[in-house]
Amino acid sequence: MSNIWYYVFTLVFFLFDYFILAMGLNIQYGETGILNFAYIGFVAVGSYVTGALALPSSVGTGQHYILGLGLPFPVNLILGGLASCGLAVVVALISLRRLRTDYLAMVLISLSLVLYDICNNFVPLFNGADGLYNVPEPFAGVLKLTTNSFIPFFAAVTGVIAALLWWVMSRITRSPQGRTFRAIRDDEVVAAALGKDVFRNQLKSMLIGSFYAGVGGGLIIQFSGSFNPTAWLPGETFVVFAVLIVGGVGNNVGMLVGSLVVETLLIHLPAFLPAIPGHPGLIEYFDSVLIGILLMAMLWFRPQGIVPERVRRALSLGAPANLVAGRGEAPGSAPGRPVPVEIATADAQGEK
Amino acid sequence: MPALTADGVSAGYGRTTIISDINLTAERGNVTTIIGPNGAGKSTFAKTLVGILRPSKGRITVGDVDITRMPGHLIPRNGLVYVPQNDNVFKRLTVRENLEVGGFASRANPETRMAEILAIFTDLEKATDKKAGFLSGGQQNLLAIARALMVDPSVILLDEPTAGLSPAYTDVVWNQIARISQLNTAVVVVEQNVERALKHSDFVHIFVAGTNHVHGPAAEIADLDLASIFLGRSGAH
Numbered sequence: 001m002s003n004i005w006y007y008v009f010t011l012v013f014f015l016f017d018y019f020i021l022a023m024g025l026n027i028q029y030g031e032t033g034i035l036n037f038a039y040i041g042f043v044a045v046g047s048y049v050t051g052a053l054a055l056p057s058s059v060g061t062g063q064h065y066i067l068g069l070g071l072p073f074p075v076n077l078i079l080g081g082l083a084s085c086g087l088a089v090v091v092a093l094i095s096l097r098r099l100r101t102d103y104l105a106m107v108l109i110s111l112s113l114v115l116y117d118i119c120n121n122f123v124p125l126f127n128g129a130d131g132l133y134n135v136p137e138p139f140a141g142v143l144k145l146t147t148n149s150f151i152p153f154f155a156a157v158t159g160v161i162a163a164l165l166w167w168v169m170s171r172i173t174r175s176p177q178g179r180t181f182r183a184i185r186d187d188e189v190v191a192a193a194l195g196k197d198v199f200r201n202q203l204k205s206m207l208i209g210s211f212y213a214g215v216g217g218g219l220i221i222q223f224s225g226s227f228n229p230t231a232w233l234p235g236e237t238f239v240v241f242a243v244l245i246v247g248g249v250g251n252n253v254g255m256l257v258g259s260l261v262v263e264t265l266l267i268h269l270p271a272f273l274p275a276i277p278g279h280p281g282l283i284e285y286f287d288s289v290l291i292g293i294l295l296m297a298m299l300w301f302r303p304q305g306i307v308p309e310r311v312r313r314a315l316s317l318g319a320p321a322n323l324v325a326g327r328g329e330a331p332g333s334a335p336g337r338p339v340p341v342e343i344a345t346a347d348a349q350g351e352k
Numbered sequence: 353m354p355a356l357t358a359d360g361v362s363a364g365y366g367r368t369t370i371i372s373d374i375n376l377t378a379e380r381g382n383v384t385t386i387i388g389p390n391g392a393g394k395s396t397f398a399k400t401l402v403g404i405l406r407p408s409k410g411r412i413t414v415g416d417v418d419i420t421r422m423p424g425h426l427i428p429r430n431g432l433v434y435v436p437q438n439d440n441v442f443k444r445l446t447v448r449e450n451l452e453v454g455g456f457a458s459r460a461n462p463e464t465r466m467a468e469i470l471a472i473f474t475d476l477e478k479a480t481d482k483k484a485g486f487l488s489g490g491q492q493n494l495l496a497i498a499r500a501l502m503v504d505p506s507v508i509l510l511d512e513p514t515a516g517l518s519p520a521y522t523d524v525v526w527n528q529i530a531r532i533s534q535l536n537t538a539v540v541v542v543e544q545n546v547e548r549a550l551k552h553s554d555f556v557h558i559f560v561a562g563t564n565h566v567h568g569p570a571a572e573i574a575d576l577d578l579a580s581i582f583l584g585r586s587g588a589h
């Protein structure tokens with residue numbers, strides 16, 4: 001396989017993978033209004049756990065990590081997603097019940113820094129700064145895939161998983177459950193006043209989104225065979241936010257478009273461009289600049305994103321009616337149980 | 353039995369007590385209005401009734417169910433539903449979705465219920481697919497009321513449903529309130545405008561500095577020297 005196809009399928013992989021990541025962040029932030037600034041931490045947990053579960057026992061591998069069960073794909077991937085959900089439960093119980101959006105966001109930023117420091121420095125967990133490597137490639141043995149044929153193969157697998165997760169997510173967002181999420185996003189107090197358990201619904205949304213984050217992360221380590229702290233600097237969360245904002249918050253199709261523009265075109269494509277002579281590595285720094293400019297431009301000119309949130313239409317009930325609401329009888333004369341006017345005197349409050 | 357009873361309710365924020373020893377009942381088919389100067393504690397009382405604030409003293413019952421320390425989201429299914437003072441619609445949801453969110457708390461078939469409600473709120477009927485944020489302020493208030501009715505409540509609690517509306521639309525809202533009470537619902541309204549409150553309600557409670565010592569049928573309240581009561585010269589400490 002020529003180099004060009006290697007690049008193309010790598011881009012395709014990241015397109016699908018960031019589509020999954022964006023859908024997960026979208027259910028949390030776009031649909032439910034939870035500003036999860038630790039999102040990349042959830043991705044990382046999924047990635048590490050997926051990888052560590054696929055790897056054999058760490059004895060003699062030269063790496064240090066927990067788990068090491070040699071589980072087959074996709075069992076490890078699903079467990080990686082669930083590990084991310086486990087983190088969500090902890091975070092939700094500690095902070096979601098007590099904190100409102102902006103304070104929650106601050107706590108989550110700190111959380112992502114703490115997670116990062118733990119994984120980076122506590123070697124026995126996931127091999128510290130070196131991260132996990134030599135993670136077995138799924139099906140490579142069975143299908144006799146070479147390093148070259150594995151890349152298009154796994155890009156396709158990721159595409160299938162993304163399609164499946166998209167189907168599930170559209171069902172969720174179109175259901176009454178999705179409507180409840182959006183109601184909570186718009187106003188927690190009013191949603192509660194209508195009988196919605198805000199915390200329970202936010203927790204559900206966190207769990208769904210975290211599963212997507214974990215699976216997206218797991219696919220990354222399975223695709224590249226390795227994962228280390230440089231892959232999930234806390235700022236990476238904002239790349240996923242950029243995918244959302246550019247594509248269109250609250251719209252699943254928008255996630256795919258956002259992923260294409262931000263992740264594929266802006267982040268990964270430049271990595272394949274030839275280096276500027278005399279300034280190796282400079283190109284990579286253009287990513288952040290370009291994303292920053294793009295974000296500002298989007299928020300300025302098209303805040304709803306490339307594909308805006310759909311207005312969910314349904315059949316109208318009955319025919320259009322008169323402009324002014326029907327005027328009923330004024331009730332001023334309605335007879336009530338005659339109750340004497342009570343004008344309390346100072347001693348009427350004496351019971352205090 | 354009254355649809356709503358507040359018995360000696362005191363509440364506040366943190367350690368500050370804002371309302372003390374409030375007694376109030378509301379009957380099905382009646383409009384009970386709470387009036388009083390700014391900061392008197394009307395909204396605080398409303399929030400206490402629906403579990404947003406915890407009462408430090410007293411008892412609140414809806415029908416024969418004690419809701420005093422019930423988590424807020426369980427209260428609507430016991431028959432009490434609340435429409436807050438400001439920002440009371442889900443702005444990015446359509447009118448229909450707003451109503452549907454309310455409908456899922458009730459046992460009734462939401463579609464049938466929605467048709468009944470849209471028949472009353474004809475203004476909303478032609479806007480069902482519009483995002484609620486694009487409605488006028490008055491329409492938003494009506495939507496919030498209509499959505500609360502989706503729950504099929506025995507008591508509906510409205511905090512200043514006419515705040516900021518034009519006089520014409522204020523009448524529209526009050527007429528709807530009248531209709532709702534005729535559907536055998538107990539309506540409790542917090543209102544700034546004394547004249548309107550007296551005109552449209554059956555019972556009136558005057559809140560002054562966190563107490564409601566003055567209350568009674570609207571006709572009798574109308575005869576009182578309200579200005580002095582509002583200023584705390586009568587019935588207060």
Ligand SMILES: Nc1ncnc2c1ncn2[C@@H]1O[C@H](COP(=O)(O)OP(=O)(O)OP(=O)(O)O)[C@@H](O)[C@H]1O
Binds near residue numbers: 370390397
């Ligand atoms: N969240 C809060 N924290 C602390 N104090 C508050 C809070 N909300 C209101 N208060 C105080 O409680 C008192 C009563 O406020 P409340 O909103 O109940 O008045 P109100 O009668 O509804 O007034 P208005 O007619 O202006 O709506 C005021 O002194 C107010 O400053």
Ligand SMILES: [Mg+2]
Binds near residue numbers: 396511
């Ligand atoms: Mg108020």
